[in-house]
Amino acid sequence: MYHAIVRARVRSLWRRVGSGDYAAAVRLAAPDVRFRFVGEPPLGAELRGREAFARWFEETGARLPGLRMRLTDVVVKGWPWDTTVVARLAITATPAHDPHYTNEAIQWIRLRWGRMVSDEVMEDTQRLARAIRAAGPA
Template sequence: MYHAITRARVRALWRRIGTGDYRAAVATAAPDLRFRFAGDTPVSAEFVGRDAFAEWFRALYERFPGLRLTPREVIVRGWPWRTTVVVRLDVTATLADGTPYRNEAVQWLTLRWGRMTADEVLEDTKALDAACRRQAAATALR
C-alpha cells in the first residue's frame, strides 16, 4: 500500500512540475538535498541545498520556457525511512527557433519520511547540449 501511495504522490508531483510548477518539487526537498544533473551541459549541476535546487529549476525554465516533463514510469522501493524512487521521463519543448526538442531522462530519488534527500537526473546530454546551443543562438539573434 505504501508503494502505491508514494507512486501516486510522485506522479501527482510530476504533473505539477510538468506544467512549470517547479516550486512543488522544491517544497518536498529537504534543506540539505543533494542534487546532481549529470553531464557537461549548461544545465548540468551538482550541489547541496534546497535554495540552490530552486534556483536551478528557475534557470532551467527560464532557458526552456514551455518545457514539459512527463513521467512515463515510476518505480518505488523501500519504506518511509528510506525510499528509492526511479522515474522515467519524457522531456519536450519548443525551442526559440521553433524546432521541437524531445529527450528522455531518468531520475533516481531518495526519500526519507516524504522528504527528498537526494535527486540524481540522467538525460541524453548530447541532445540536451545541442538544444542549449540552439536556444543560446536563437536568443542571441534577438
C-alpha cells in the same frame, strides 16, 4: 500498500511539475537536498540545498522555454525511512530555434520520511547540449 501510496504521490507531484509548477518539487526537498544533473555545464550540476535546487529550475526554464516534463513510469522500493523512487520522464520544450524539442530522462530519488534527500537526473545530454547551443546565451 506504502509503495502504492508513494507511486500515487509521485504521479501527482509530476502532474504539477510537468505543468510548470517546479516549486512543488522544491517544497518536497529536504533543506539540504543533494541534486545532481549528470552532464556538462551549463545545465549539468551538483548542488546542495533547496535554494540552489530552485535556482537550477529557474535557469533551466530560462534556457529552454516551454519546458515540460511528463512522468511515463515510476518504480518505488524501500521503507518510509529509506525509499528509492526511479522515474522515467518525457521532456519537451518550445525554444524559438526548435519548437519540437524532445528528450527523455531517468531520475533516481531518495526519500526519507517523505522528504527528498537526493535527486539525480540522467538525460540524453548530447541532445540537450545541441538544443542549448542552438538557443544561444541565456
